[in-house]
Amino acid sequence: MLDYTKKEKYDRTALRVNPAKTCQPVGAMYAALGVHECMPHSHGSQGCCAFHRMFLTRHFKDPAMASTSSFTEGASVFGGGSNLKTAAKNIFDIYNPKIIAVHTTCLSETIGDDLNAFIQDIDIPEGKYMVHTNTPSYKGSHITGFSNMVASFISYLSVSSGNKNGKAVLMPGFVNPGDMRELKRLATALGVSYTMLPDTSGVLDSPMTGKFEMYPKGGTTVEEIIALGNSELTLAFGKFASEAGAETLKKKCGVPYNLLPIPIGISRTDEYIIALQAFSKTEVPYDIEEERGQLVDILIDIHPYTYNKKVAIFGDPDTVLGITEFVLEMGMIPKYVLTGTPGDAFVSAAEALFTKFGVDGCIAKAGGDLYELHQWIKEDGIDLIIGGTHGKHIARAEDIPFIRAGFPIIDRYIHSYMPLVGYKGGMRLAEMITNALMDRQDRDALEEDFEMVM
Numbered sequence: 069m070l071d072y073t074k075k076e077k078y079d080r081t082a083l084r085v086n087p088a089k090t091c092q093p094v095g096a097m098y099a100a101l102g103v104h105e106c107m108p109h110s111h112g113s114q115g116c117c118a119f120h121r122m123f124l125t126r127h128f129k130d131p132a133m134a135s136t137s138s139f140t141e142g143a144s145v146f147g148g149g150s151n152l153k154t155a156a157k158n159i160f161d162i163y164n165p166k167i168i169a170v171h172t173t174c175l176s177e178t179i180g181d182d183l184n185a186f187i188q189d190i191d192i193p194e195g196k197y198m199v200h201t202n203t204p205s206y207k208g209s210h211i212t213g214f215s216n217m218v219a220s221f222i223s224y225l226s227v228s229s230g231n232k233n234g235k236a237v238l239m240p241g242f243v244n245p246g247d248m249r250e251l252k253r254l255a256t257a258l259g260v261s262y263t264m265l266p267d268t269s270g271v272l273d274s275p276m277t278g279k280f281e282m283y284p285k286g287g288t289t290v291e292e293i294i295a296l297g298n299s300e301l302t303l304a305f306g307k308f309a310s311e312a313g314a315e316t317l318k319k320k321c322g323v324p325y326n327l328l329p330i331p332i333g334i335s336r337t338d339e340y341i342i343a344l345q346a347f348s349k350t351e352v353p354y355d356i357e358e359e360r361g362q363l364v365d366i367l368i369d370i371h372p373y374t375y376n377k378k379v380a381i382f383g384d385p386d387t388v389l390g391i392t393e394f395v396l397e398m399g400m401i402p403k404y405v406l407t408g409t410p411g412d413a414f415v416s417a418a419e420a421l422f423t424k425f426g427v428d429g430c431i432a433k434a435g436g437d438l439y440e441l442h443q444w445i446k447e448d449g450i451d452l453i454i455g456g457t458h459g460k461h462i463a464r465a466e467d468i469p470f471i472r473a474g475f476p477i478i479d480r481y482i483h484s485y486m487p488l489v490g491y492k493g494g495m496r497l498a499e500m501i502t503n504a505l506m507d508r509q510d511r512d513a514l515e516e517d518f519e520m521v522m
């Protein structure tokens with residue numbers, strides 16, 4: 069498929085080929101699914117909504133419920149106000165959500181629909197809510213859309229009553245339900261009382277009960293979002309996905325925040341544990357210390373196989389930075405580090421990691437695409453690729469082992485249940501990386517070198 073990727077580079081200013089991102093509404097829809105009894109609503113054409121739902125459903129292997137304003141030519145000319153009004157009435161009447169979370173699409177943004185005014189004009193039933201966020205896809209990425217939606221839930225709903233509730237807010241960033249469960253497990257182990265926003269665990273990894281549930285058990289409740297204003301502190305994971313929400317809660321309700329990296333790897337998980345400990349003022353339980361010690365032991369054992377191996381990592385900025393630091397902890401060289409989401413902070417954060425670990429000759433790029441990543445690999449090869457499914461063509465074309473981690477992973481199962489965060493997540497990632505490298509060593513070994521113990 070990628071036979072036409074040329075090794076020689078040329079300047080491209082207005083063209084992306086195989087971008088390492090998708091559109092803003094996909095992220096907004098994912099954030100909305102992390103709110104209990106919420107109907108995500110795509111204000112645009114049915115085609116957009118179908119795409120957003122398909123993208124999430126393929127990754128999570130669970131249906132992503134959502135509705136649409138069903139734009140046709142008329143809405144494109146006269147605006148989508150009446151479509152949204154009709155949609156809201158139908159959705160509340162038929163699907164009975166507690167809240168509708170509207171995000172815009174390219175079309176509604178281009179014609180300039182004023183969602184704020186539309187929602188003010190809608191007759192929202194007693195005890196129900198509507199919120200919205202603007203998600204034009206000609207800028208940002210699904211991470212921007214996710215971040216915007218989280219901030220909008222807070223700016224519409226959260227209030228401070230003046231009485232603190234002793235809780236921390238956990239803003240997990242754009243991670244899988246399995247990661248959210250692990251973040252909550254660690255918070256509970258450290259004795260921290262919390263509310264997580266958004267929380268897709270129990271929604272996009274819900275169990276088979278034999279009964280269709282329009283709104284599965286999981287998700288942050290509207291009451292919990294309202295009460296976020298009474299929290300003591302926000303622990304926000306990932307600058308790109310979570311800072312806007314944390315900043316909005318600080319501005320609106322005076323809740324301070326601690327911006328942490330997504331805790332992938334040892335030192336980032338240590339940071340999270342220290343932050344939890346500072347909040348709850350409890351001792352770190354032995355179980356957690358034991359997990360850390362196990363991960364350190366694993367990294368020592370696998371060091372001969374991972375040391376100095378060159379790796380390309382691509383995907384969402386907060387996740388890529390976490391994996392980058394972890395592979396550096398494993399003694400590997402993150403030769404190419406790329407995200408499709410724009411933002412200078414990504415490059416400076418990646419370069420700070422290269423400096424911290426003393427590695428030279430690595431390239432970091434934000435707003436990049438997989439075509440360019442492929443060109444870099446053709447110029448100077450690597451031992452491993454880590455990223456979402458879209459990297460499989462490069463891996464095949466260049467015959468390089470490939471680890472699926474991040475978003476989207478549409479050609480494998482179970483990944484969204486398994487955390488990458490925390491010491492347990494580190495063990496899993498280390499296992500995947502080492503096994504991929506050892507599989508390659510086995511495959512390439514000469515008959516006389518092929519051994520049971522390598």
Ligand code: SF4
Nearest residue numbers: 091116119173174205
């Ligand atoms: S038109 Fe815009 S919002 Fe709709 S699917 Fe395409 S990029 Fe996403």
